[in-house]
Amino acid sequence: MPVGWGRAKPNPVRLGVRSFPAAVIFLASGGDLSDEREMLKRTPLYAAHQRFGGRLVEFGGWEMPVQYAGILDEHQAVRQAAGIFDISHMGEVSVAGPSALAFLNATCTNDVRRLAIGQGQYTLLCNERGGTVDDLYCYRLDEASFLLIINASRIDADVSWLQARWEAFAEKDRVELRDASEAMGAVAVQGPRVATFIDRAFRGASIAGTPAAAPTSLKKNQVAGFDFGGAPVWVARTGYTGEDGFEIVAPCGLVEGIWTILLEDGRAAGMVPCGLGARDTLRTEMGYPLYGHELDEETSPIEAGLGAFVSLDKGDFVGRPVLAAQKTEGVRRKCVAFRLRERGAPPRPGYPLWSVGPEPAAIGKVVSGTQSPSLGVGIGMGYVPSEFATVGTSLEVEIRGRRAAASVVAKPIYRRSS
Numbered sequence: 001m002p003v004g005w006g007r008a009k010p011n012p013v014r015l016g017v018r019s020f021p022a023a024v025i026f027l028a029s030g031g032d033l034s035d036e037r038e039m040l041k042r043t044p045l046y047a048a049h050q051r052f053g054g055r056l057v058e059f060g061g062w063e064m065p066v067q068y069a070g071i072l073d074e075h076q077a078v079r080q081a082a083g084i085f086d087i088s089h090m091g092e093v094s095v096a097g098p099s100a101l102a103f104l105n106a107t108c109t110n111d112v113r114r115l116a117i118g119q120g121q122y123t124l125l126c127n128e129r130g131g132t133v134d135d136l137y138c139y140r141l142d143e144a145s146f147l148l149i150i151n152a153s154r155i156d157a158d159v160s161w162l163q164a165r166w167e168a169f170a171e172k173d174r175v176e177l178r179d180a181s182e183a184m185g186a187v188a189v190q191g192p193r194v195a196t197f198i199d200r201a202f203r204g205a206s207i208a209g210t211p212a213a214a215p216t217s218l219k220k221n222q223v224a225g226f227d228f229g230g231a232p233v234w235v236a237r238t239g240y241t242g243e244d245g246f247e248i249v250a251p252c253g254l255v256e257g258i259w260t261i262l263l264e265d266g267r268a269a270g271m272v273p274c275g276l277g278a279r280d281t282l283r284t285e286m287g288y289p290l291y292g293h294e295l296d297e298e299t300s301p302i303e304a305g306l307g308a309f310v311s312l313d314k315g316d317f318v319g320r321p322v323l324a325a326q327k328t329e330g331v332r333r334k335c336v337a338f339r340l341r342e343r344g345a346p347p348r349p350g351y352p353l354w355s356v357g358p359e360p361a362a363i364g365k366v367v368s369g370t371q372s373p374s375l376g377v378g379i380g381m382g383y384v385p386s387e388f389a390t391v392g393t394s395l396e397v398e399i400r401g402r403r404a405a406a407s408v409v410a411k412p413i414y415r416r417s418s
Contacts, residue, residue, distance in 0.1 A: 043088035044185045044255040052273050060153030062089040064276055071277035075373040078191045078241055078282055081270030084262055085279060087247065088185035088255055091155035093148040093162065099174035100144050107165050107318055108138060109301060111311035115140040118210025120221045120236060122309055125161060126319030130300040130326065134158050135291060137238060139223045141209055147223075147234070147249070151291045155181050165318065185255035189262055190245030190282075193269040198246055200265045201258065202226035202235060209234070215246055228258060240279070242286040242412060284368050284379060287337045287411030293349060293367045294335055294381060302326040303383070304335045305411075333364070334389040337413050340378035340397065341405045346371035347380045347397045354396040354403055355388060363388060366397065374414045378404070 040063045049056060054065030065086065067074060077083045095104055104112045110123035117140055125133035134154040139147045150158045159179050166172050189198060199214040206212040208225030215235045218224060223236040233250035248258055263271065280290070289295050294304050301310050302323055312324050340347070347369030352362045369380030378397070388395065391410050396403035 044252040045086045067275040067277045068273050074274040074278035075281050077272045082191035082193045083274035085188045085274050087188050089152035091150040091181040092184045094178040096145040097175045099171040103175045109310045111314040124301050130319045130322030131297040132295040185252045186249045188247045190241045190243050197265040201261050241282040281370050284370050285414035303331045333383050334386050336389045336408045337411045338406045339409045345399050346378040352398040353382050356394040379413050
């Protein structure tokens with residue numbers, strides 16, 4: 001089996017069922033893109049965002065829409081009907097070969113052995129100090145092929161980190177790594193009405209991954225290959241909003257066609273295009289982490305409250321000794337979710353968190369904060385000493401020089417029963 005690391009080149013390869021673009025599995029080497037990456041990058045949907053009136057901003061080195069009609073409207077559309085997001089800025093990395101599973105289990109925190117073909121799992125990459133290199137989704141496409149979906153701002157860091165791990169891996173001649181990020185794009189459709197129209201865009205049963213009669217036959221965290229206009233694409237049922245939803249990963253040339261057809265099919269269900277603003281309010285309501293806020297290279301998954309995705313019983317992996325000690329001995333600080341007790345100005349990242357009592361003190365800071373469109377009050381997440389992390393603990397958030405009363409709450413912050 002050929003080995004190495006490369007960029008995208010769209011040649012078809014066999015998945016055992018039908019040809020898929022090589023950008024998803026195996027990719028040939030490309031040139032130096034360092035000069036291009038100094039400028040803002042644009043997704044295959046850049047022209048579509050302009051046509052729909054998207055307000056474009058810089059995000060992780062990309063020019064992305066922060067909103068269209070408005071964050072509140074887009075947020076409520078996802079909670080009540082459906083919304084479509086451009087997630088083409090996120091990275092895709094293929095890991096394939098007879099020892100691909102062993103390599104991933106030695107690098108990721110979760111146990112990849114638990115994945116059946118066509119399943120995905122949330123996992124993290126950690127450094128030797130237990131700090132988080134990135135959080136990601138790992139999908140098992142077939143017996144020896146995996147697809148990693150990584151954060152846009154971490155593509156270069158992740159690629160370098162994985163390449164270093166591959167160089168040191170004893171069976172590296174049995175592992176093929178490919179960075180597919182330049183060739184692949186993706187969209188996400190989220191909301192309770194998505195299942196009423198998603199199948200119309202992808203005719204017929206799956207041709208790879210999970211056996212499924214249609215996308216709506218997929219269960220949570222499953223992925224399958226489907227035909228789209230004569231071309232194969234991946235459809236996953238994962239989500240980052242707390243609502244039912246699907247992600248479609250495809251070669252860049254197909255992404256605008258997928259976007260257009262899904263918007264048309266979803267119009268009667270109330271689907272609208274959504275930007276980064278709604279994505280952030282939606283994920284904050286659910287207490288989901290965002291790299292650079294809840295996670296960074298100095299913060300461990302245990303501190304971030306993600307211990308459920310750290311499998312200490314699977315054998316050694318990068319960062320395991322530190323994470324094992326933290327699970328056993330505890331950590332000094334923890335990430336908590338909080339909710340303001342009264343309406344007012346919302347909390348923002350960087351705002352101080354204070355203890356409550358005879359001698360109040362600044363004990364931490366907000367890492368994510370917003371006005372919750374669903375709850376009508378300020379919510380957020382922040383790091384505090386472990387003794388202040390119990391649900392129900394009273395805190396204060398310093399907002400514009402004044403302290404607002406808040407309480408530590410369980411995740412998700414928003415539930416439909418709220």
